[in-house]
Amino acid sequence: METDRERGEYIDPEAGKVRFEEVAGRWLASRVVDPSSAIKYESALRLHVNPVFGRRQLRTIKPSEIAAWVADLDARFGSSTARTAYLVLHGTLALAVDDETIKRNPAKARVVKVPSPKGGKVVAWGDDVVLRIAEGHPPRYRPIASVGAACGLRQGEIFGLAVEDVDFDEMVIHVRRQVKKLGREFVFALPKNDTERTVPMSDGTALILKEHIDATAPRAYTLPWEKVDGAPHTVKLLFRWTDDKHIRARTYDELVWKPALFHAGVIREPSRDARGRKQYFSSRANGMHALRHYYASITLADGVNIKELAEYLGHGDPGFTLRLYTHMLPSSHERARKAVDSRLARLFTLKPHRTATEQAAARSPTISWDPDVDLSAGEPRISL
The missing domain is CATH 1.10.150.130 (Tyrosine recombinase, N-terminal domain)
Structure with missing residues (x-):
């Protein structure tokens, strides 16, 4: 002491x-x-x-x-x-x-071991599975699955998407907010990592959203910003639930997403609880987040680089995106072969190395005998 x-x-x-x-x-x-x-x-x-x-x-x-x-x-x-x-x-x-x-x-203390996040390689669904999942949605909610697969937005970001976020002139979607649950209440908040971003929009996605906007005529909707007692934030929400309020993730998962998974053959037939309600059994791997993995797989396959994909997905660190999706990168073996052949063509036309026998012969002296040499003149009869 x-x-x-x-x-x-x-x-x-x-x-x-x-x-x-x-x-x-x-x-x-x-x-x-x-x-x-x-x-x-x-x-x-x-x-x-x-x-x-x-x-x-x-x-x-x-x-x-x-x-x-x-x-x-x-x-x-x-x-x-x-x-x-x-x-x-x-x-x-x-x-x-x-x-x-x-x-x-x-x-x-060294004896305290904090568990690492568990999870193996991300497996992306095929095109057919994603199409069947979209088909399993009620028509008014089918654009939700389409935007998830075609733009890679998170679930809360799709639920917070507004008409003013879709730019049909520039063909982009501005991801500016999400619907976020705080305890029992809901708010509008910045996307994850508190960062807005811009995602390219394909022609097909634009067509789906135009038709949805024409059919539903989105109206203004207000939620607090960031905190339960935050300032009111009003936008024209693209997607609303049947009660005309914002879509709640749990309600959507149980009544729309999981039935769509069953329709696509991803999960088995539901059971019934004591009150006769359907109970679907699925894992986190089959959550709506899987549409982001699908988006990553198809964009990487068509040449989008990791840095661009990280921006589109809203990842703060491209290194995280690389670690998550590196196994999805297309093989570059054939491109590497062509690159080497095109740049080093002259090298491959040069005479190849001599064989081991030729190298040994080059190192050993060659002895020749000339019987006609005039020894009186002092010339050697043996030469190397």
């Missing part, structure tokens, strides 16, 4: 008696994040962190306990939940270290 005082590293052991939940509340209040992230952190703290560590004194929390807790969350709820809960725990303990309540952060 005296040495720590001299070094300026002394921390009062009594400070470590503070309960975890007190510091966690301060950490959560200090976060400057978007509302959806704040809700996610609060949920992780309430459901997974505080029930285990909330009443504990900070000084009693051990790395081995954290390691076992993370592993249990990963096994029971998956890597995403485990990573979020760990982030909240780690951040709270880091705040305690900065406040000199504890000396070290036990969540940083």
Whole structure:
């Protein structure tokens, strides 16, 4: 303790008696994040962190306990939940270290292993599957599947798409907002990564959207901007639900998307619950996000480069796009062969290397004997 005082590293052991939940509340209040992230952190703290560590004194929390807790969350709820809960725990303990309540952060110990996101290679659907999924949509919602497959927009971005975002002169779609759920409420918000972008629109996509606009005559619709109590934001939404409100992702998934998957043969026939309602069984791999993978596969196959694709998909880092879709890049073997042959044609016309026998013969001296040489003149009869 005296040495720590001299070094300026002394921390009062009594400070470590503070309960975890007190510091966690301060950490959560200090976060400057978007509302959806704040809700996610609060949920992780309430459901997974505080029930285990909330009443504990900070000084009693051990790395081995954290390691076992993370592993249990990963096994029971998956890597995403485990990573979020760990982030909240780690951040709270880091705040305690900065406040000199504890000396070290036990969540940083080497024994604590944070699970990596699980997932293999992305597999893109074929053209026939995507066409059948679109056909399985009711006519008024069929353009949703079309825009997803033809432009690569996220689900919330499609639900937030407005007439004023579609530029038929420049043949582009401006992705400016998404419909976002905050708790039980919904808002308009910037697309993921808080970045607007522009996506090229094909002739076929333009035709589908023109027909949809003519048939539905979109009207103004208002939601708060970014926060539940945010300023009103009004646009002419392209897609509305049967109650004339915005489309909710869960409702769309259960009543439109999953039946379309069954129509396309992607998932099996639904069962019935106790109330006679259909229950479809699908995985995250079959979610609407799969249309983005399809879009990536067809654009890469036709020569769109990774940097351009990252911009169209709204990825903040082209490296992420490359890691996600590198296996979809078309083989360049034949192009490489042609490039080499065209540039190095002269090289391949040069005489090839001598064989091993010819090389050995070149290194060994050749001895010749001339019996007609006049030795009296001092000429050698043997020459090399």
